[in-house]
Amino acid sequence: MPGLDARLPEGDPLTAWDRRRADYRLVSPANRRKFTVIVVGTGLAGAGAAAALGELGYRVECFTFHDAPRRAHSVAAHGGINAARARKVDGDSIARFVVDTVKGGDFRGREADVVRLATESVRVIDHLQAIGTPFAREYGGQLATRSFGGVQVSRTYYSRGQTGQQLQIAAAQALLRQVERGSVRLHTRTEMLDLIVADNRAQGIVTRNLVTGEITAHPAHAVVLATGGYGSVYFHSTLAMNSNATATWRAHRRGALFASPSFVQFHPTALPVSSHWQSKTTLMSESLRNDGRIWVPSTAGDDRPPNDIPESERDYYLERRYPAYGNLTPRDIASRAARTEIEAGRGVGPLQNSVYLDFRDAIERLGRDTIASRYGNLFEMYYDATGEDPYTVPMRIAPGAHFTMGGLWSDYDQMTTIDGLFVGGEAGSNYHGANRLGANSLLSACVDGWFTLPFSVPNYLAGVGASTELIAPDAPEVTEAIAAVRNRADTLLANNGTRRPATFHRELGEILYRGCGVSRSDTGLRTARDEVRALREEFWADVKVAGAADRLNQELEKAGRVADFLELAELMIDDALDRTESCGAHFRAEYATDEGEARRNDEQWANVSAWETTPEGQHIRHLESLRFDLVPLQVRDYR
Amino acid sequence: MRVELEIWRQDGPSEPGRFETHLIDDATPEMSLLELLDRLNDQLAEQGIEPIQFESDCREGICGACGVTVNDRPHGPVPKTPSCRQHLRAFGQVTTLRIEPLRSAGFPVIRDLVVDRSALDRLIQAGGHIDVLTGTAPDADAMLVGHEDAEAALDFAACIGCGACVAACPNGAAHLFAGAKLAHLGLLPHGEQERGRRSKAVVDQLDTEFGPCSSYGECVEVCPAGIPLTAVAAVHKERLRGLFRGRAD
Numbered sequence: 001m002p003g004l005d006a007r008l009p010e011g012d013p014l015t016a017w018d019r020r021r022a023d024y025r026l027v028s029p030a031n032r033r034k035f036t037v038i039v040v041g042t043g044l045a046g047a048g049a050a051a052a053l054g055e056l057g058y059r060v061e062c063f064t065f066h067d068a069p070r071r072a073h074s075v076a077a078h079g080g081i082n083a084a085r086a087r088k089v090d091g092d093s094i095a096r097f098v099v100d101t102v103k104g105g106d107f108r109g110r111e112a113d114v115v116r117l118a119t120e121s122v123r124v125i126d127h128l129q130a131i132g133t134p135f136a137r138e139y140g141g142q143l144a145t146r147s148f149g150g151v152q153v154s155r156t157y158y159s160r161g162q163t164g165q166q167l168q169i170a171a172a173q174a175l176l177r178q179v180e181r182g183s184v185r186l187h188t189r190t191e192m193l194d195l196i197v198a199d200n201r202a203q204g205i206v207t208r209n210l211v212t213g214e215i216t217a218h219p220a221h222a223v224v225l226a227t228g229g230y231g232s233v234y235f236h237s238t239l240a241m242n243s244n245a246t247a248t249w250r251a252h253r254r255g256a257l258f259a260s261p262s263f264v265q266f267h268p269t270a271l272p273v274s275s276h277w278q279s280k281t282t283l284m285s286e287s288l289r290n291d292g293r294i295w296v297p298s299t300a301g302d303d304r305p306p307n308d309i310p311e312s313e314r315d316y317y318l319e320r321r322y323p324a325y326g327n328l329t330p331r332d333i334a335s336r337a338a339r340t341e342i343e344a345g346r347g348v349g350p351l352q353n354s355v356y357l358d359f360r361d362a363i364e365r366l367g368r369d370t371i372a373s374r375y376g377n378l379f380e381m382y383y384d385a386t387g388e389d390p391y392t393v394p395m396r397i398a399p400g401a402h403f404t405m406g407g408l409w410s411d412y413d414q415m416t417t418i419d420g421l422f423v424g425g426e427a428g429s430n431y432h433g434a435n436r437l438g439a440n441s442l443l444s445a446c447v448d449g450w451f452t453l454p455f456s457v458p459n460y461l462a463g464v465g466a467s468t469e470l471i472a473p474d475a476p477e478v479t480e481a482i483a484a485v486r487n488r489a490d491t492l493l494a495n496n497g498t499r500r501p502a503t504f505h506r507e508l509g510e511i512l513y514r515g516c517g518v519s520r521s522d523t524g525l526r527t528a529r530d531e532v533r534a535l536r537e538e539f540w541a542d543v544k545v546a547g548a549a550d551r552l553n554q555e556l557e558k559a560g561r562v563a564d565f566l567e568l569a570e571l572m573i574d575d576a577l578d579r580t581e582s583c584g585a586h587f588r589a590e591y592a593t594d595e596g597e598a599r600r601n602d603e604q605w606a607n608v609s610a611w612e613t614t615p616e617g618q619h620i621r622h623l624e625s626l627r628f629d630l631v632p633l634q635v636r637d638y639r
Numbered sequence: 640m641r642v643e644l645e646i647w648r649q650d651g652p653s654e655p656g657r658f659e660t661h662l663i664d665d666a667t668p669e670m671s672l673l674e675l676l677d678r679l680n681d682q683l684a685e686q687g688i689e690p691i692q693f694e695s696d697c698r699e700g701i702c703g704a705c706g707v708t709v710n711d712r713p714h715g716p717v718p719k720t721p722s723c724r725q726h727l728r729a730f731g732q733v734t735t736l737r738i739e740p741l742r743s744a745g746f747p748v749i750r751d752l753v754v755d756r757s758a759l760d761r762l763i764q765a766g767g768h769i770d771v772l773t774g775t776a777p778d779a780d781a782m783l784v785g786h787e788d789a790e791a792a793l794d795f796a797a798c799i800g801c802g803a804c805v806a807a808c809p810n811g812a813a814h815l816f817a818g819a820k821l822a823h824l825g826l827l828p829h830g831e832q833e834r835g836r837r838s839k840a841v842v843d844q845l846d847t848e849f850g851p852c853s854s855y856g857e858c859v860e861v862c863p864a865g866i867p868l869t870a871v872a873a874v875h876k877e878r879l880r881g882l883f884r885g886r887a888d
């Protein structure tokens with residue numbers, strides 16, 4: 001099978017993006033209004049792309065299933081946004097950013113795209129500041145930065161612990177400014193349920209109005225999907241309740257290849273699941289690991305209260321195994337180490353599924369006030385969620401599904417394998433390899449939305465030509481897509497089953513955490529695959545969707561999303577089975593060193609797996625080989 | 640623990656609503672208000688009753704999607720806390736909960752506990768933004784912002800847009816929301832040139848869609864983001880400032 005071509009610029013990698021931008025074709029201002037561009041999603045990538053394309057003069061139709069653009073899940077990011085502005089004398093540079101990100105991703109991301117990410121990061125901060133983000137400032141009035149995991153410089157810009165919220169509000173404002181001007185039409189409470197592909201080009205989408213149930217086709221000359229990641233496939237995750245994979249999965253079923261579906265980041269400091277009704281594993285910021293010490297009892301099954309366990313019977317396992325980085329090892333390593341302890345029976349809490357994050361020593365050393373000033377809001381949030389006071393009792397944390405490095409495959413121009421279908425933000429796949437560094441996700445969404453798609457989408461449109469008509473409402477591809485969406489809703493509503501869609505989602509999550517979670521093995525993956533297939537059959541036989549199609553019906557929304565998760569889960573498992581190596585967040589027990597560390601196989605796997613799913617549901621793997629011109633292949637070692 | 644729920648059902652925007660009573664026998668103190676509704680919905684499904692529609696998303700108190708009225712209080716009995724972070728253990732002896740949508744003339748009910756809060760976005764759309772084209776921003780390090788101004792701007796920018804302030808207000812005013820936006824943007828150097836125009840646009844829209852403010856201060860008591868009452872003062876200040884100057888800025 002021929003390898004996939006990412007259409008990388010030739011020549012010096014550090015200036016490649018400048019050359020590519022110079023090569024892009026342009027659309028004259030008078031012709032821009034003749035093009036309709038659909039943007040799905042209003043997070044940082046979607047709102048950014050829609051606003052920027054609207055400013056340029058294209059007719060933009062923007063869709064969100066939320067009631068307001070500000071609610072997109074970018075809003076929930078805490079820590080910050082990286083930028084290689086390199087103003088200080090701490091040795092930061094574009095090249096350093098590229099090294100950190102490529103190495104952090106365990107050499108499974110695309111270096112050329114990371115260079116673009118670093119290059120455009122500089123003006124992302126300028127722009128986001130200008131449209132209303134109150135970034136933290138030093139007393140002299142300059143932008144403040146902090147350090148984040150996996151790097152040795154200070155390049156993370158932030159707004160307290162709510163950076164995502166502040167960027168998202170600014171982005172939503174900028175989008176609404178274009179709505180006011182009439183350059184963007186915003187469709188709230190409208191969910192994309194299918195992609196229209198005709199003449200091998202993406203030519204529109206099919207949506208359901210979540211309030212009236214109306215199913216509508218929207219034609220366009222190009223479609224941008226900025227619909228986020230799929231971590232919520234695990235049911236318990238740090239994602240929002242409505243985050244889902246339907247838009248990207250439907251596009252995949254229409255032919256867009258899906259890259260690295262098994263690359264999922266588990267955040268080491270999520271709240272553990274403590275009871276059946278707990279609806280999510282809330283994220284506690286990674287910054288807590290700066291002062292908290294992670295430990296478990298040395299003896300399995302020790303159920304004494306934590307403060308009764310003497311120092312000599314505690315195992316600070318990260319400090320012991322990784323003395324160089326200690327509690328600040330990267331996320332994948334910290335999560336895996338926690339999982340190892342929990343599986344060995346040393347987990348703590350009522351379900352023995354968590355580890356301690358203890359601030360006792362930090363409070364002794366620095367005083368309660370200092371700790372309160374650093375983490376007060378997080379401690380409060382923890383108390384809120386658990387009823388326990390972390391000033392006196394260690395926090396309990398556990399790895400929780402968080403960010404998906406995988407997503408729709410795209411070339412250097414962010415275009416998927418379907419012409420005219422572009423992707424931005426977490427819905428895509430190209431930057432983060434097998435493990436994402438903290439504070440790089442807000443950045444990648446912003447760079448895609450404001451400073452990549454506004455160049456690359458017009459380049460594509462220039463090739464389409466201003467005289468090309470929108471697809472006709474009665475074109476067979478349109479009527480077929482509408483019928484498919486309608487049939488699916490009807491089938492779900494008419495099914496004579498007994499179980500709510502959410503119960504299948506919960507079960508799917510359990511299967512995936514067990515079989516395709518922090519650590520994977522051949523047998524575990526095969527078992528999980530059988531279980532997912534059985535669950536999918538059971539879903540279609542026994543799902544019960546209450547209510548009607550012609551009004552707000554959250555059961556129906558959920559059912560469609562779970563149906564897609566059940567297909568995606570199998571692809572994740574197949575990808576994890578196929579990739580016979582350990583890299584970043586993808587850890588296969590069979591491919592480990594004698595000390596239990598990940599063993600990468602660059603001979604065979606220095607590439608991206610991009611998957612096709614046939615109409616019958618068969619998975620076919622395509623490969624894009626990766627090249628590293630700036631960062632020599634090396635083993636990550638945090639010991 | 641056992642909780643009795645009196646809960647609002649309404650089939651559609653123009654249909655009459657009613658209260659239904661349901662008992663939950665196995666509620667636990669750790670449950671959040673929304674997890675209690677999740678539990679209820681499972682129970683309803685088992686009984687063949689259509690689950691109750693309610694909104695929520697991040698369940699961490701930052702997205703602003705959730706919001707119901709509990710025993711006449713927007714978001715619930717715990718002050719300044721969004722519905723998703725209201726836990727039963729904090730409710731004391733109260734085990735009878737009357738749950739309704741956020742109530743305000745500006746927020747028509749869509750279904751059950753779901754309301755339409757798009758009037759808030761129309762306010763932002765009218766003028767709650769800064770007119771800077773992508774790529775044209777000056778160097779953010781070259782525009783100094785004092786530490787305290789940045790922090791003060793953030794105090795106002797923390798608004799999550801849940802609309803509880805409007806629901807708590809006897810007049811259905813949105814001054815806390817609008818003032819938070821005007822104060823947030825007014826404290827930053829960018830967009831200074833359009834400050835007068837912005838405040839006129841936002842305040843005009845505020846007057847069109849929401850009620851007048853009588854300074855009761857109920858809004859502040861329920862605000863999950865802790866927006867201070869000075870936000871309301873910012874509405875009046877910006878309005879007057881714009882009137883006296885009589886120009887874009």
